[in-house]
Amino acid sequence: MLTKEQIARRIAKEVEHGQYINLGIGIPTLVANYIPAHLDVVLQSENGLLGIGPFPKEADVDPDLINAGKQTITMLPGSAIFDSAQSFAMIRGGHVHLTILGAMEVSEHGDIANWKVPGKMVKGMGGAMDLVASAKHIVVAMQHCSKDGQSKLLPTCSLPLTGIRCVKKIVTDLAVLEIDPAGGFVLLERAPGVSVDEINAKTAGKLIVNGEIPEMTFA
Amino acid sequence: MLTKEQIARRIAKEVEHGQYINLGIGIPTLVANYIPAHLDVVLQSENGLLGIGPFPKEADVDPDLINAGKQTITMLPGSAIFDSAQSFAMIRGGHVHLTILGAMEVSEHGDIANWKVPGKMVKGMGGAMDLVASAKHIVVAMQHCSKDGQSKLLPTCSLPLTGIRCVKKIVTDLAVLEIDPAGGFVLLERAPGVSVDEINAKTAGKLIVNGEIPEMTFA
């Protein structure tokens, strides 16, 4: 079973040179720490910044410079600031190449649910619905099962949806999977020491296993 | 019969304190010269400027600063520059209070034609269709008759339309008229020395004359 940091490290391998990338809150934010230095990429913050830099030193903290998780951040040489309409013009217009976000559930058709649990608190979808409806490539970072052991990779989502048929790839604490256009989770890689059988047992949706499944490596 | 300058001077009386105004090419541009100095108004140029200043001195000519008629202009303290989408957001969103433009024909229902003469050259509508579809108050500056004596104030326009039911007021070389919501040109003022009979004879659309019609005065 991978730690959150390992999930982030594995996802970092999905990043390609020259990409503009939106990282969601939580594990996705950690991915920034593991993107190989030789790749030139730019991180977009949907509240209005291209070129997210590292967290500031105490003396450089600026309340007018935060990311979508409301954390204080810095800019980089070549950064650009813009308003929220422009930010989502970028996202909706397909100018952001890669979106990495968390999920509560993913279906075998690539549907995703991550914004609402009926009966519990509704926090809102923020920018997630725009991101999943628009990005060319969507990678989900999530735990394979809930804390009480229920699979979060389902035939169909039980929670209110964030978007339909949009997820391309999923990295969990157990596996890397991609969505088959015809439906199903195609198993691509196993976490070190995790068996195909275990993944199969913990995947409620249709799991597609083609040949030998390698163990994953990390960025 | 008024000169072009007199038409512009009469239209200048329509201007109110605090207005943002778009002036079309031709006579409307001249209106700027006659706006009383005690009125604070701002002129918008649809190619991307609020706060049009006077023409530049020879030494100050800047190819990067032109109006919608492609004339070199200047800015004023408090001017703002923006792009074409923002410019028409202002216009379409009703933030520009007054539009003054020329016309080839106006109908008694306030339709206007000013961009195309079939069989002759088609120059295009530029921003005129956006302006007439959006402005709260539209004043037309025009000659009452064409060069061959045909009335340009018609029951219905014969030329391709720029907009429908949009013109509020018309200032010609002969008269000031407003459009009756039920249809018809309501005669408000006569040019000095021009009789109601002459205006009636030269207005092909329905002319509405209520009581004594005063001679116009100028700003």
Add this chain to the structure above:
Amino acid sequence: MILKTVKNAEDAVSDISNGAMLMMGGFGLSGIPENCIAALLKKEVQDLTIVSNNAGVDDFGIGLFLQKRMVKKMISSYVGENDEFERQLLSGELEVELVPQGTLAERIRAGGAGIPAFFTPAGVGTEVAMGKEIREFNGKLYLLETGLTADFALVKAWKGDTAGNLIFKGTARNFNPMMATAGKITIAEVEELVPLGSLDPNEIHTPGIYVQRIFQGEKYEKRIEQRTVTTG
């Protein structure tokens, strides 16, 4: 130029009354109109409908309106930082319309730009799509969303001049520029009010045509929600 200066926040919000619909700039606590919020708190206006990406925190920003139960309805994209909010929502005291963030930004821009409706892909296949027209363009499905305007837009800028031209700083810009275009009355509060001619016309983010009132805020706390720092 047409001058827009008013004396202070109290004067600026004096005609905002019960039942008004307000847009309020800001993302989290960044770029919120702190002085207008304080002035409205004093007035204790009721039954407000507020369009704001977030709802503040319990003891700052719009959260203070919620404490005083001044809000009837929130139109937001994310409201998850506020216990009092949760209580009022669950008890039915507060109505909430959740809108995807990009759709919210575009609806406000459209409202200010005279676009009554537009198609967007966000929310297709979700409960956001309920009751909305769905149409296919180039093989992809889109929802029809409508433009949004408000009685008042309260925005916060870094600098502004007396003609209402505004310049924002950093990510405090966020929703402020489009909200400025969508208020029937737009009230801008600025950290620094400067004379006409002080701002470069090329650098203005919000042209003064959109702003009806402007004043320099008395003070800015600019509270930080998540202070994250690196050491060394």
Add this chain to the structure above:
Amino acid sequence: MILKTVKNAEDAVSDISNGAMLMMGGFGLSGIPENCIAALLKKEVQDLTIVSNNAGVDDFGIGLFLQKRMVKKMISSYVGENDEFERQLLSGELEVELVPQGTLAERIRAGGAGIPAFFTPAGVGTEVAMGKEIREFNGKLYLLETGLTADFALVKAWKGDTAGNLIFKGTARNFNPMMATAGKITIAEVEELVPLGSLDPNEIHTPGIYVQRIFQGEKYEKRIEQRTVTTG
């Protein structure tokens, strides 16, 4: 940062070929991509579809393309400054789609912003409305217009950095920023190419994400169409 620098105009336009659809910034002759125009003239590509507010004059700007009969179709709002244009139009050599200027600007913005269609009041009741859906919102009629993209957008800025961030000057801004968002490949030529970090992130008009190639133009004539001056 992702660097976008190419050597010169020739390199920038090297893959623009016959039949391409191009957006070209500028209003009149102000803010036009002079160096890209010169490079395309050398290539003599044919059958271009060009989206540009105007069509240049006989001997400058897009007028030069018309002289060489490189253009199949123009999509513009106003084309009235060009005799060769008139001749080709009347003889049927040139196809022209006239679009209201605000609709053109918004269609390009929409194309870049992933909005496939929107409603606008411009053109209701005119021949522009022919074949288009008309719908009433709040008692007013609107046309449905579609977003517009192009194979290439050629834009001209004042300053740009190697990441493709652009700053425009004066009314030479015009259509350039929205076209930059709507090109599958956007080529920016600038008067001054500056190193990363030279531009204030708050002052950038076009973020680099929209720009695939950038270079400093060799020279700029910046011809003036209507030189109007005051004396004294």
